[in-house]
Each structure stands twice: as C-alpha cells, then as structure tokens.
Amino acid sequence: MAAARFLVSGRVQGVGFRAATRGQARLLGLVGQAINLPDGRVEVRVWGLAERVDALERWLHVGPALARVDAVTRHAEEGAPEQVEFVID
Template sequence: MDREVENKPVRAHVVAQGRVQGVGFRVFLQSQATRHGLSGWVRNLPDGRIETEVEGTAVLVGEFIQAVKRGPSLAHVQDIQVEWINPSSQGSSDFIIIAGSG
C-alpha cells in the first residue's frame, strides 16, 4: 500500500455476529480505537450482534477491522460485514460506547 493510500481518511460501518455480547467486546473495541487515534462508536444490537463505525486512516481502520474479526478473548466472532462510507467532516477524535440493547 503506498503512503498516500495508507493516510487517506476512510470510514467503515461494521457489524459482527457470534458470541459478541457480554464478553467485553465494546470496551475492547474502544481500547483498540483509542490506542490508534480512531474516532467513532460501538453499540450492542437487540439481535445479539454488535455494530460499530470507525474513522481514521485506511491502514489504521484496516487494523481495527482485523481486531473486530479477532475480538476479545471470550468472544467468538462468526462473521462480520463491512460497509465503506464517506468519512465525516466533523474531525472528532472520540470513540464512544453507546449504551443500549444487550
């Protein structure tokens, strides 16, 4: 990957399913995002999946998606879906956990 592509801002919407609730997944993803300076959010869905949006450079968002696939030690990720969306122009550096179902 060339440097221009690596540093290009991207945003991804990711949904993971499997044993992903009640295993510290949201805190795990918040830690991963914060460590890499990524912004976005994560929440549990009522159907047992987790949903997250993350924004940053292409290379760091790619690493974050790998972390979603891996999950924390108690998780078992069966599948993820990734949708690439336009980066936000808000420039926030926060990654928040949205309280909700699950």
C-alpha cells in the same frame, strides 16, 4: 480519512467486546462508536487513516478473549464522524 461500518456477529454481547473495541480503536487513533444491536450483533462505526481502519477490521475478526466472532461484514460509511473520540453506547 477512511470511514467504515462493521457488523460483528457471534458471541459479542456481554463479553466486553465493545469496551475492548474502544481500547483497540483508541490505540489506533480512530474515532467512532460501538453499539449493541437488538439482534445480538455489535455495530462498529469508525473514522481514521485507512491502514488503521483496516487494522481494526483485522482485530474485529478475533475480538477479546471471551468473545467468539462468527462473522464481520464491512460497509462503506458516509459523512463525518459525530464523535471526537471512540465511544460505546
């Protein structure tokens, strides 16, 4: 199982980014969460098959139609998932 933490910057809050990320993650069979950060970024933590985590990363660079993604940074994630599905907070 692969795990990653993504920080997504741009116009990613108030445009349905977290909900669209949840939909994409569920389609890929991933678990994790997406949360808005106080600095305007969205944090996405995800666990699943490596190729599916990579697929979500590619999607994060585009996001939903109303979003504008300026940057996506990937960090290693430690430990087991806290969720049994993908949730937004």
